[in-house]
Amino acid sequence: MNTIEIKPDIFWVGAVDWGIRDFHGYITQNGTTYNNYLIKDEQITLIDTVKHDFDMITLENIRSIVDPSQVKNIIINHIEPDHASALASVMRYMPRATIYITERGKKGLERYHDTSQWNIKIVKNGDPLNIGKHNLLFLETPMLHWPDSMVTYVKEAKLLISQDAFGQHLASAARFDDDFLASNSQHELDDAVVDYYANILMPFGKLIKTKIDDIVKLGLEIDMIAPDHGIIWRKNPGRIMQMYLDMAGGKAKNSVAIIYDTMWHSTELMTVPLVSGIQDEGVDCTVIKLRSTPMSFAIKEFWKARGCLIGVPTMNNIMFPSVAEFLYHLAGLRPKDRIMGAFGSFGWGGGAVKEAYEKFKQMGLSTVEPGVQSLYKPSVADEKQCYEFGKQFAVKMKEYDAQF
Numbered sequence: 362m363n364t365i366e367i368k369p370d371i372f373w374v375g376a377v378d379w380g381i382r383d384f385h386g387y388i389t390q391n392g393t394t395y396n397n398y399l400i401k402d403e404q405i406t407l408i409d410t411v412k413h414d415f416d417m418i419t420l421e422n423i424r425s426i427v428d429p430s431q432v433k434n435i436i437i438n439h440i441e442p443d444h445a446s447a448l449a450s451v452m453r454y455m456p457r458a459t460i461y462i463t464e465r466g467k468k469g470l471e472r473y474h475d476t477s478q479w480n481i482k483i484v485k486n487g488d489p490l491n492i493g494k495h496n497l498l499f500l501e502t503p504m505l506h507w508p509d510s511m512v513t514y515v516k517e518a519k520l521l522i523s524q525d526a527f528g529q530h531l532a533s534a535a536r537f538d539d540d541f542l543a544s545n546s547q548h549e550l551d552d553a554v555v556d557y558y559a560n561i562l563m564p565f566g567k568l569i570k571t572k573i574d575d576i577v578k579l580g581l582e583i584d585m586i587a588p589d590h591g592i593i594w595r596k597n598p599g600r601i602m603q604m605y606l607d608m609a610g611g612k613a614k615n616s617v618a619i620i621y622d623t624m625w626h627s628t629e630l631m632t633v634p635l636v637s638g639i640q641d642e643g644v645d646c647t648v649i650k651l652r653s654t655p656m657s658f659a660i661k662e663f664w665k666a667r668g669c670l671i672g673v674p675t676m677n678n679i680m681f682p683s684v685a686e687f688l689y690h691l692a693g694l695r696p697k698d699r700i701m702g703a704f705g706s707f708g709w710g711g712g713a714v715k716e717a718y719e720k721f722k723q724m725g726l727s728t729v730e731p732g733v734q735s736l737y738k739p740s741v742a743d744e745k746q747c748y749e750f751g752k753q754f755a756v757k758m759k760e761y762d763a764q765f
């Protein structure tokens with residue numbers, strides 16, 4: 362039993378996944394949690410479940426508070442299996458419960474589970490549900506980040522149960538931000554937020570802004586935000602909302618991420634004068650080699666910086682595969698508000714740098730052209746050119762950054 366009462370009669374009944382390191386390809390160095398919540402009221406209400414591996418843990422947690430067969434309502438904010446794959450197990454212990462879910466959620470749920478014996482009620486944006494002392498409000502958040510998604514507001518508790526939004530992949534014994542910060546730094550927590558946002562929510566910045574604006578317009582009082590992953594925000598929920606608004610609005614560090622791969626170190630050698638050129642313009646930079654780094658880490662570093670230089674060798678007249686994969690993945694995340702450049706070595710025909718620029722343009726990103734290329738290992742003249750391009754890129758990045 363490992364429950365926490367997060368508000369009077371509202372309990373965290375989730376599970377901590379200390380060991381997960383690969384979350385559908387997203388490398389979770391710090392594990393994660395699957396948060397779900399139980400409201401003890403006239404109608405006992407469970408909000409979300411957990412990943413199926415942890416079904417018995419959440420059931421044990423629920424059982425430590427109430428008899429599971431007495432659970433009247435189950436709210437499914439989001440059907441992705443990390444939150445809803447335990448539902449079949451859970452329903453065996455509370456078969457008479459009514460499931461509240463969006464219309465798209467129901468359609469998805471039917472693909473994952475045999476729902477034929479379940480009592481399911483569809484809810485729409487703004488629908489209320491009284492469960493006794495507590496009044497719930499459902500707010501649909503389609504495409505944040507799946508079509509089915511919604512969040513649940515608990516009026517009397519001033520509590521927003523926000524599903525994936527405002528989450529972090531962070532396994533910790535602490536449940537709350539203030540507890541976590543008692544023995545960890547704000548930077549660690551912020552970095553987990555940015556990592557999660559970059560890898561999961563980057564495509565949805567405009568929707569995030571609109572949805573937060575909607576919540577503000579509704580005048581909902583919120584003094585706690587409880588996401589389905591990681592730390593619960595009770596010390597300062599306004600701070601995490603502002604972080605989201607900033608990221609959605611294009612805020613980034615006035616810095617450069619150099620993301621590259623290399624065959625025989627030639628492209629790698631080009632990073633040295635590039636870094637010097639960038640630094641000599643007073644701009645910070647970070648350097649990431651793709652095959653030595655999880656893709657999700659590279660995505661986070663890309664997202665943190667205003668400018669990105671892609672180092673790409675030419676192989677078989679096209680981009681080196683790991684860099685092509687990175688750019689393909691990045692395109693799916695629909696990045697905005699970043700400025701790009703490219704460099705790389707080639708042996709005979711070249712072509713990778715040109716192809717990288719084509720990719721940047723397809724993504725609608727700003728560019729500094731034409732980049733730098735080196736025949737085999739960079740010569741002294743190539744290194745000088747890299748240094749100058751690093752300076753030029755830093756200057757253009759600062760000019761571009763000034764508009765934000």
Ligand code: FEO
Binds near residue numbers: 439441443525590
């Ligand atoms: Fe944490 Fe979209 O699932």
